[in-house]
Amino acid sequence: MSGADVNLVLRSTRVVTPEGTRPAAVAVAGGTIDAVLAYDTEVPAGARLEDFGDDVLLPGLVDTHVHVNDPGRTEWEGFWTATRAAAAGGITTLLDMPLNSLPPTTTVDHLRTKRQVAAAKAHVDTGFWGGAVPANVKDLRPLHEAGVFGFKCFLSPSGVEEFPELDQEQLARSMAEIAGFGGLLIVHAEDPRHLAAAPQRSGPAYADFLASRPRDAENTAIEGLIAHARRLNARVHVLHLSSGDALPLIAAARRDGVRITVESCPHFLTLTAEEVPDGATEFKCCPPIREAANQDALWDGLADGTIDCIVSDHSPCTTDLKTPDFASAWGGISSLQLGLPAIWTEARRRGHSLDDVARWMSAAPAALAGLARKGAIEAGRDADFAVLAPDETFTVDPAELFHRNQVTAYAGRTLHGVVKSTWLRGRRIAADGVLTEPAGRLLERNH
Numbered sequence: 284m285s286g287a288d289v290n291l292v293l294r295s296t297r298v299v300t301p302e303g304t305r306p307a308a309v310a311v312a313g314g315t316i317d318a319v320l321a322y323d324t325e326v327p328a329g330a331r332l333e334d335f336g337d338d339v340l341l342p343g344l345v346d347t348h349v350h351v352n353d354p355g356r357t358e359w360e361g362f363w364t365a366t367r368a369a370a371a372g373g374i375t376t377l378l379d380m381p382l383n384s385l386p387p388t389t390t391v392d393h394l395r396t397k398r399q400v401a402a403a404k405a406h407v408d409t410g411f412w413g414g415a416v417p418a419n420v421k422d423l424r425p426l427h428e429a430g431v432f433g434f435k436c437f438l439s440p441s442g443v444e445e446f447p448e449l450d451q452e453q454l455a456r457s458m459a460e461i462a463g464f465g466g467l468l469i470v471h472a473e474d475p476r477h478l479a480a481a482p483q484r485s486g487p488a489y490a491d492f493l494a495s496r497p498r499d500a501e502n503t504a505i506e507g508l509i510a511h512a513r514r515l516n517a518r519v520h521v522l523h524l525s526s527g528d529a530l531p532l533i534a535a536a537r538r539d540g541v542r543i544t545v546e547s548c549p550h551f552l553t554l555t556a557e558e559v560p561d562g563a564t565e566f567k568c569c570p571p572i573r574e575a576a577n578q579d580a581l582w583d584g585l586a587d588g589t590i591d592c593i594v595s596d597h598s599p600c601t602t603d604l605k606t607p608d609f610a611s612a613w614g615g616i617s618s619l620q621l622g623l624p625a626i627w628t629e630a631r632r633r634g635h636s637l638d639d640v641a642r643w644m645s646a647a648p649a650a651l652a653g654l655a656r657k658g659a660i661e662a663g664r665d666a667d668f669a670v671l672a673p674d675e676t677f678t679v680d681p682a683e684l685f686h687r688n689q690v691t692a693y694a695g696r697t698l699h700g701v702v703k704s705t706w707l708r709g710r711r712i713a714a715d716g717v718l719t720e721p722a723g724r725l726l727e728r729n730h
Contacts, residue, residue, distance in 0.1 A: 290708050292326050293333045293668065295340040299481035299641045300660050314708030319661050335670050338703055340523060341641050342660050343375025343667030344623060346647040347432075348522065348546065348594040350615070354400045355385025360599045360687050362404035365619060366723060368685035370406045370598075370713040372620035373669030374703040376649070376657050376726070377407055381414035381435055382446035383598070389446075390422045391429045398725055405723030406712060408667075410652065413467065415457040416447050423460050428638050430727025432652045433467030435522070438504050439475040442569075442614065448475070455511055462517035469520040469653075472504035473570055480608040485610035487562035496571045498526040505529045510534040512543055514607040520651060521545040523596045525570040527580025534589045544591045544651060548624040549582055550616045552593065554692060564605045564612035566610060566692045567600065578671065582633055592647035595622045602688055617691045624700035627673060637673060653728060656662040666709035675701040683716070 291311040292702040298307035298319070306322035310330075326332045346369065352359040366435040369377050379397070381388035388394050388411055401409055413431035415423060423434060436457060437448040449457060461468050477500035505521055509532060513517045521533070524547045536543050550568060555575040559566040566572055591702045598615025608613045616624065623644065630640055649658025678697045681689040705713040712719050 284480045286710065289327045290347075291316055291331050291333065291666070293335065294322060295335040296322065296337050297385055298660060299339060299637055301646070304339070304638055309660060309666075309707040314666055314710070316660065316662050316664050316666050319660060321376040327413075335673040335703070339637055339671045339673055339728060340459045340660065341373065341637065341647040341669045341671055342658055343669055343705065343707065344373050345376045345598070345652070345654060345657050346374045346594050346622070347378040347592070347648040347652050348596045349377045349619060350383045350598040351379045352383040352599070354396065354622070356383055357688070358601055359383065362401045362409070363603050364685060365597070365723070366404065366406035366409065368620040370718055371685050371702065371716060373623045373671065373705050374619070375667035375705060375707050376410070377670070378397070378410045378412055378432055378652060378655065379393060380693045381412050382441055382443055385445065387414050387446045388412065388431070389416055389419045391425050391727055394426060394429055395432065400420070402725060404643055405725065406718060406721045407707060407723045408726050409723055410471065410726035410728070414446060415449065415461070415596070417449060417453050420456055420460050420519055421455065421532050422466055423466070423615045427464055427466050432728045433469055433520070433725045434461055435469045435471070435563050437471040439471070439473040439500070441471070441480055451507065455515070458511055458517045458519070463513050467518050467520060467650055469522055470508055471522050472508055473500040474503040474507070477503055481543070483610065485608050487607045488608065489556065489559040489561055489563070489566070491573050492567065493556055493573070495610075496569060498528050498577075501526040501570055502532065503530045505532055509533075509543060513539070513541050513618070516542070518542040523548050523551070523570065523571055524581070524590065525551045525577075527577045527584065530580060530584040530589050545589065546592045546648075547585070547590050548594060548596045548616070549618055550692060553625045553629045554577060562607035564607060565610055565690050565694070566616070567609055567612050567614045568596070568616045569614040571713050592651060593622070593626055593643040594648055595619050597686070599686055599688055602690055605690055613675035617686055617688070618693060621679060621688055621691065621698070622694050623669065623702060624677070625693060627700040628698045631673075637671070654726070666706065668706040670703040670705070673699065673705055677701055
């Protein structure tokens with residue numbers, strides 16, 4: 284411990300480090316982790332001690348898939364509300380998706396607009412993805428140079444007209460451009476031909492909606508994505524995987540040297556099609572929540588490392604857009620504040636540890652985005668932490684959530700794991716549901 288520089292020591296009998304969970308004292312100097320030391324290390328003179336007893340000290344979560352919708356659709360969410368929800372849920376870093384805001388993040392000017400809006404409202408550190416759409420290949424390199432973390436595209440309609448999908452030729456063109464400067468392409472992978480061929484029925488029946496977004500649409504899109512990535516030696520990432528059938532394709536591609544990573548989301552890993560009531564469109568998302576047997580396959584993919592990370596895909600909307608008709612309701616799950624307890628509840632039931640959860644929800648998403656100062660409790664990283672009481676339970680009351688529109692598929696569920704406090708660069712930003720003023724910074728790739 285460098286002594287005089289250390290101004291804060293956080294102590295717990297259970298600190299989750301890259302080497303495992305152990306009793307430790309974490310010394311913080313100037314917002315950075317100075318050292319991870321023995322539990323009973325003497326606290327330097329002048330340093331403040333925070334002792335969390337048996338509560339678990341986790342690395343702050345990193346959520347690389349959040350739709351903040353600000354500016355332009357701020358009535359759907361916004362940087363103030365989204366980042367408050369993140370802080371309350373143990374998330375210390377989030378990356379904002381390039382669509383559902385107006386303008387979308389498809390040019391440097393649009394990125395500048397978004398940063399100006401976010402700057403004074405961010406309760407957690409916040410970065411930005413760029414968008415790849417049919418007409419902006421010329422904008423991709425300037426966006427990369429302006430610090431976006433990568434580029435999102437859709438292979439089927441996005442749901443908003445200002446962010447069109449790429450066809451296969453456009454996908455190859457954008458991917459080649461991004462590969463040329465060493466960038467990352469992140470992909471909503473559903474094949475439009477399979478979606479068009481699937482039965483399309485309106486109404487409240489979840490079974491009809493599920494049939495309209497078949498697994499084959501994901502599997503085929505991922506197969507095509509792998510072929511392009513292999514040919515172009517491009518780095519690609521599959522967003523919000525819901526089809527367990529695609530896992531062998533991804534694993535085989537990796538063995539062949541294709542640079543592909545994949546995420547899934549709390550709703551695919553904790554909710555099942557069998558339990559979705561008809562008309563309950565708070566459960567609607569694209570791709571959809573699938574059957575329990577498919578969920579088991581996703582957990583197997585997490586256990587064997589085929590699925591790299593778990594992120595929220597928080598995609599909120601106003602309450603009126605969640606009509607009882609699954610065909611017309613907005614598709615998106617609001618879960619930003621609840622991802623950690625939702626995943627921990629299911630992970631513990633399946634025999635996983637908080638070390639696993641920290642890897643899936645902090646270390647791996649940080650690595651995906653190249654956030655070298657985030658994602659682990661070790662010297663040299665930002666002093667970002669979540670303090671969790673893993674055995675305490677609570678029942679989800681939408682009225683107590685911080686995101687703007689209090690609609691969630693988790694309403695009424697009892698979850699394990701209460702986030703007691705959240706720390707950003709050595710500063711407590713949330714404690715027992717009370718938040719400080721915004722302390723987040725705007726992040727750029729490789730900064």
